[in-house]
Each structure stands twice: as structure tokens, then as C-alpha cells.
Amino acid sequence: MKDHTEVTIYHIAEKLGLATSTISRALKDHHSIGKKTIEKVKQTAKEMGYRPNNLAASLRSKKTKTIGVLLPTITQPFLSSLISGIEIACQKAGYNVVIMQSHDSYEQEVNLTQSLYNNRVSGIICSLAMETQDTSHFQLFIESNTPLVFVDRVPKHFSTFRVVIDNYAAGYKATKHLISQGCTRIAHLTAGSEFSIYFERKKGYLDALKEANLAIDENLIIKLKAVTYEEAENATNKLLDMKNPPDGIFAPGDILGVSAIQCAKKRGIKVPEELAVIGFNNDPISNIIDPNLSTITHPAEKMGQASAEIILKHLKHPKKGEDAKEITFLNTEVLVRESSMRNKTE
Amino acid sequence: MKDHTEVTIYHIAEKLGLATSTISRALKDHHSIGKKTIEKVKQTAKEMGYRPNNLAASLRSKKTKTIGVLLPTITQPFLSSLISGIEIACQKAGYNVVIMQSHDSYEQEVNLTQSLYNNRVSGIICSLAMETQDTSHFQLFIESNTPLVFVDRVPKHFSTFRVVIDNYAAGYKATKHLISQGCTRIAHLTAGSEFSIYFERKKGYLDALKEANLAIDENLIIKLKAVTYEEAENATNKLLDMKNPPDGIFAPGDILGVSAIQCAKKRGIKVPEELAVIGFNNDPISNIIDPNLSTITHPAEKMGQASAEIILKHLKHPKKGEDAKEITFLNTEVLVRESSMRNKTE
DNA sequence: TTGTATGCGTTATCAC
């Protein structure tokens, strides 16, 4: 096994008696290079086992062809689908994707942000950590005019691109659906700060109740410490222990909805007859649980693609910051399944 | 908003009246630099808003601090957990992770392999595309002495690091468990080529049957075109249509096992009394389905971490190729749940 | 302990 020395454009140039600049241009099909030369260059490049060094090219051109993705975690079905969408769009455009998990920690998010910058990514897509309140660590990208897209968990006060669903409308729709099924005491699980997506969903829930002239009972609204199965189980037990328990639950996440259903079943409470449940996200588990969980579709992969495309487009036609407040809303729908079907009209 | 010019070590050097080499060293806490100097340099670097350019450093040092991950897809729970493990280990070591999806296409795998090389990743972790038979496109990494780890779906004839579970043993254990529950006609779903993990699991299944002196009925072994819910549903229906249907199914994937359970339930067949089912992977859905699906634990995140650590270790202490055949086996266990519990002894 | 000089592999700006 010989010492593996890299074949560079310099070596090709030498072999062909041409200049490195000619090689460089030929390899990129530059119009000012003769057709025969181009072919000859490409041919010998192949023969010599030439592999372009993207690092060198990036350093020189100040363009990296990689975009950074910073998310709380990647194991959630919604987020892995999101990444998939990003990756597909980027791959098509010849861009690479580097992925980082903040694990919902503000501190890590800040560090990873720096790291992304140090790698001079061409663009960045981020869904904020649960902890994050201050977003000044993204200022770096604004100043260097690096396209930045927030997706799903977006900051309230930060002027950039956002790709989101209308969480308010979705919460409203979910609640309205339960009302249409005859529920009158609808509970709601919530989480996070007033900047979170859950806050918006809750607002939709509240407005739907108001519109239907249903009383708002604060005891039916339970704030979870985390979006987990166990937290939802505790909350559901608490709700079902009430002397006047709810007849419906709007759970703003499928894991919560599933937990609620299983909890009810354990207690011998019939779903949906005695308790209708609707979740959120359309995760795989929602379709496995018996009875199937009604839910809100969340176009994860599309959101990923949309985010990537915004960046790619911006990279092609750089603009000033004025239009940077653009928000892309993606559509959600109520997916009615067994867990909330109480009358035949639907 | 001013023209954003990059602050480089040269600017710091100028400001401080020092040489760039001193700055470079000071920033990295090189031992040969005075403590005061280090502090002073770091201080002004911060003040000036200096951001190291990893590209330049990588080009110069020929070390990229990024490792490439090439997988069929990232949306499968098993694979997203795998990535998570990789990412966590890499993040700890200050490495970045770039992720690519082959979507089980050989052609894409080849292209992405090139792309990874062109980016001069320091190491690569790969789970092969279903289509892939020939693995010569990885030769590139061998020749350049880039650590390469195959995980889960590994090639048969290629001398590198592998991180796998013992699929044969797992298949054997799963089948043996069903036998212990009194099953005598155990069906099996399989897929892929003779190089696939499913082939190994099937071998384990066959040997367990033999050992128990149970007849091997080829009609009970169904080869799926793809590992999907629908394929498993068709297969299960076919099995249950037999005049002498099976009393157990070993499904080498939870999605298949869940499908089998739901199919049986639809037909009014009791699980596990009339049909015991065991899956594979311990995906979230296995714990949601009613009855809960017994399964084989697959330490996805650990496998990811192990893979990353092999690379990181190799990067620290480069060795010659001799030991490159090392295989890391990770442990699996039978996770007994309702879908296969037919007697009380267990 | 610090400085000098050079090169990593490419692209871009000139000039011819």
C-alpha cells in the first residue's frame, strides 16, 4: 500500500501541460474553455483518480454548500421527518446537512450555534430549545448575512424567516371538533412558556370554547412539566378523579393523547363514549393505539423542505434584510379517527 | 449595517504587535506560550469578535473534525436513535456530524459516498442500502486510511469495523421463546437478500425449530417484498387462511409484528391465545399496540455511540489496517410482553 | 517563549 498522496488540479495541469486555472475551469464546464480541452481534462482527472477538495474550494470561494440544522432532538417522529425533508431538498441541490441536537438546553444551543458559524455553514435551520428565551446568539448569522430559518418552535421577537403551522387555528379546530362530537367539558393539557407553540394551541382551545358558549374551567387545564407519557398519565388521572370529570381531552401531542387513552382504558372509562380524545402531530403511534387516536396532521417533511428551499432560494438570489420577516404557514387538518367519533354525522 | 469583514488571527496579531503564529498557538492553549500572552490574546480575540475559520484550519491540518453518516433513511425509529447516539458521542468530542440518506438506493449511496469523500470527512459510519451488493465505492476510504464503520446492515465481504447485534442469536432466542410458550407451528416473515440481517434472523429461527424437533414448514415462511405494514398484513392473511394455520409468528420487525396483531384481531383471532406474536427492535409502537408486542431489544443509541467511539479512538491512535476486521457485538434481549405470554411460568 | 516563512488546494483577477 503506497503512500496515498492527493491528486490535485496541479497534478492534472502538469500532466497535460496546462495551467491550474484552466483545469479548474474545465472541471466546472466554464464556457470560456474549449470543448476538447474540457473533455480531455475530465478524462485524465478520472484516470488519475482526482477528487476535488471541497474544503479548499470553500475557503477560497467563501461558500460552503452545507447548511446547518439545530434541533432539540432528532428521535421524535416529527423532527426526524422534518430533517428528512431538509435532507432531501438539500441533496437535490448538492448541499450537505450537518445536524446538531440541543437536547432542549439553552447552553448547548448557544455553543452549537457558534460551532455552526465556525464551520461557515451557508445557512441554518433551527427549532428552538424549550429553555431558550433569549435568541441573541443568532445575531451572528444576521450580521454575516447568513440565511436563517426558524421552524416549528420559533422565537416571538426575532426578525427572520419562519416556517410554522398556525398553532392557534389548529388548537381551535381540534377543540371545535370535540364540541361537534357533543363534548361540553373539554380538558386540555399544556406545557412550556408563553412563547411556546403550546401557548398558541391553548389560545385556540379557549376561543373555541368561548365561541360555543362553553364555560372555561381552569381545573380542566393542566400544565405539564414536560411533554411525556408519564406527565400526561398523571394529569389524566387527576382529571378523571374529579367529581365532575371531563368528557373530552384535547392533548396537544400524540404521546399525550395516547397516554390519556390508555389511562382511561385502565380505569374502565370508554373512549370515545365517555371520554373523547384528540391528539396532535399524527405520529405513528396515533394510528396504532386502540381506539385510533384522532389527531391534527402536522406536515413535518413539507416543513423541512420548505425551510431548506427558502435558504437555497435566498442563496441563489441574495437580498437585503427587508423582506426577512416572511412567514410561511403550512396547512394542518383534523384527522378524525375512533377516539373522538361519537356521532354518525361525521 | 457595516460591511462585515472577517476578523482573522492576522488582525489580532497586528493589534497586539505579535506574530500570527503566536496568536494561533495562544488560542489553542499551546504550552509554549506564556500565560499572560494567552490571556491577552483570548481577551482581545473576544473583543474583536474573532471567530475561528474551521475551513482554513481543516485545509491546513488535513483534519476536518466532522464525521459522515450514511443511512437508508432517518425516519425509522431505530435509525434516528442510532444517529442520536452518534451525534451525542461526536458532540462530546467536538466533532460534527453530516447526515445523508441513501433511501435504499445503490446509486445514491455511491454518489453520497463520493460527496462525503470530497468533503474530506474524518470518518464515516454507514448502514448499507437494501439494494447494495457491491461495496467497492468504500474502497476510497480504505485507501485514504479514513476510519470506516458499518453498522447494523453491514457487508458480508469487506474488511472493516462493524457494529452489529447477533442477528442469528436474536432470531434463535425469539423463536425459542415462542416455543417455550407452547407454540408448535411458528410462522416467519422475512425479506431482503441472503446478505441481509433478515437472513441471519431466519437462520436462527430455523435452528431453534430444529433443536426443538419441530417440523419446518416452508409454507410458514413468507418472504416480503418490503418491510412494510401492508406487506405484513397480506402475509398474515395468507397464513391465517391456511387450513392448518400457525399458532405463532416471529416477525423480524415491530411494524410487521404490529401489523400481524391487528390483522389477527380483525379476524377475531385471539392474541396470544390462538396466535402468539413476537417482533423485533422495541420500537415505540410495540408498547402501544394492544396487546403489547413482545419484541427483541435493539440497542440503537448504544450502537451509534459505539460506532462513533470506534472512529474517534482510531483518529486519536491511528493504526495500520491489520486490526481492521474488528467486530463489535451488542447485546439483545427478549422483551416478553402480552402478545406472546401464554403460560404463567414466565 | 516568540517570530518567519511557507503551503494546504482551490478560485478569481488580471493579462495575453
Place this chain on the structure above:
DNA sequence: GTGATAACGCATACAA
């Protein structure tokens, strides 16, 4: 159409 040459920002061998 093609060539010479200077960057890109950093790290390192060698001097001092």
C-alpha cells in the same frame, strides 16, 4: 481560450 499569480485563513517546521 488560456496562463500567471495572488489570495482564502490558518498551522507548523524551523529559527531566534
